[in-house]
Amino acid sequence: MAASIKRIGILTGGGDCPGLNAAIRAVVKAGIGIHRLEIYGIETGFEGLIKKQARPLTLEDVRGIVNKGGTILGATRHHNPFQYQEKIGEETRTADRSRTVLQHASELGLDALVVLGGDGTLTIAERLWQMGLPLVAIPKTIDNDLPGTDVSIGFNTAVITAMEALDKLHTTAESHHRVMIVELMGNKAGWIGLESGIAGGADVILIPEVPFNIEKACEKIIERKQRGQPFSMVVVSEGARAIGHEEVYVDPRSRRLGGISHNVAEEIERRTGLESRVLVLGHLQRGGSPISFDRVLASRFGVHALGLILQRDFGKMVAFRKAEVISIPIREATAGLNLVDPNGDLALTAEALGISLGR
Numbered sequence: 001m002a003a004s005i006k007r008i009g010i011l012t013g014g015g016d017c018p019g020l021n022a023a024i025r026a027v028v029k030a031g032i033g034i035h036r037l038e039i040y041g042i043e044t045g046f047e048g049l050i051k052k053q054a055r056p057l058t059l060e061d062v063r064g065i066v067n068k069g070g071t072i073l074g075a076t077r078h079h080n081p082f083q084y085q086e087k088i089g090e091e092t093r094t095a096d097r098s099r100t101v102l103q104h105a106s107e108l109g110l111d112a113l114v115v116l117g118g119d120g121t122l123t124i125a126e127r128l129w130q131m132g133l134p135l136v137a138i139p140k141t142i143d144n145d146l147p148g149t150d151v152s153i154g155f156n157t158a159v160i161t162a163m164e165a166l167d168k169l170h171t172t173a174e175s176h177h178r179v180m181i182v183e184l185m186g187n188k189a190g191w192i193g194l195e196s197g198i199a200g201g202a203d204v205i206l207i208p209e210v211p212f213n214i215e216k217a218c219e220k221i222i223e224r225k226q227r228g229q230p231f232s233m234v235v236v237s238e239g240a241r242a243i244g245h246e247e248v249y250v251d252p253r254s255r256r257l258g259g260i261s262h263n264v265a266e267e268i269e270r271r272t273g274l275e276s277r278v279l280v281l282g283h284l285q286r287g288g289s290p291i292s293f294d295r296v297l298a299s300r301f302g303v304h305a306l307g308l309i310l311q312r313d314f315g316k317m318v319a320f321r322k323a324e325v326i327s328i329p330i331r332e333a334t335a336g337l338n339l340v341d342p343n344g345d346l347a348l349t350a351e352a353l354g355i356s357l358g359r
């Protein structure tokens, strides 16, 4: 019979988002309070297992964090043990430190690991699981682009943050007879753009899944101007692109998206004669206090992840489907991206409301 589970580790990898602390708290509270486990917090994603930086988490450590954004464990994008960047003197070299991760997990006495991540972190987790590291995963990303779960931790809070920004910009757009162009995150997915745009009364929403025709988008703005509404709200997802064009990157080398809204603003001003202003909402969407939905989702995910570990049902990710928490193999969640269906209900609802998707 397999030895019983006594000590588990927990880490948060990739970009942070609201709700991570609520999930950590759930694992610690249920793990210690009910199952009498020891919980080790691994610092800054898998880097903590490469550098062997971990600390026991107590009930005191998770007191008062359910409403706190970010992660008490720290997070990084530079933690891939299969391609770990190490600084040696002046030089940086890339090394495979996956065996180190397994060795340190064993030296720390971890019987299992809970990994909170998006597609990048979960791809790493799946490979480490294949190498023999017993782990389960919890989906988190404001982009909501992980397949297999209807929603990930952080997404709904980000949508509210974006919607509130749109609400505020609306009044100034109206006063000044301007077009406000708001660039939102989401990576290759238009979920944040489309949902917050619908909720925030946008007139035009440009998302990566629907390459846009700027002329079509401007038709909407001109039509509004002609009927006495010389102002418009335009949402542009950072991954949106005009038909026949590439995405716009802040940094093409690292393929970090950003900047498309400035091109869109220039074109709108030229074609409609209306003054335009740009807001790139940026990391504001990743910060702040999680809304109740994310706190509850994170708590449910944390408790379910613990349940999987106790049943030794490793290699799984907890997922939310039709208001139930289930589990699926991690590899299902890392096979491709969950993108907006250009002809699905959400996109068609937007168009039925008179919002132009630029097509």
Ligand code: F6P
Residues within 6 Å of the ligand: 015, 077, 118, 141, 142, 143, 185, 186, 187, 238, 257, 286
């Ligand atoms: O994946 C979450 C996300 O916020 C994306 O929406 C965005 O493209 C990216 O991360 C930004 O990454 P960074 O925090 O590295 O700038």
